[in-house]
Amino acid sequence: MQKLNANRWIALGTLSAMTLGAAPMLTTPAQAGPSGWKKATIGAGAVTAYGLIKGKGKVATVGGVATAGSYLMYRKSKKKEAQRQAWYQRRYGRNWRSHYNAGS
DSSP states (O other): OHHHHHHHHHHHHHHHHHHHHHHHHHHSOTTOOHHHHHHHHHHHHHHHHHHHHHTOHHHHHHHHHHHHHHHHHHHHHHHHHHHHHHHHHHHHGGGGGGTOOTTO
């Protein structure tokens, strides 16, 4: 019985390492902007709420981790966009909006 439990823990650890390593590639586009990360955060928050309401601890935990990660990426992306926008404002002055493209 002990060997069976040890094998299950090893399998669970391997599966979670592979899942967490591949999750960013599977869930988000290559160049996700702030709006994409915001939507991912809201979706992960909904999964967390579902897990909490239904009493499913594993679902709530995975949702909580995904929510936190997505929110951190959202903040990082938002900060990067603000820095890019500030560069355009310094570079082009009052006419910066005609040169700035938030999508690229």
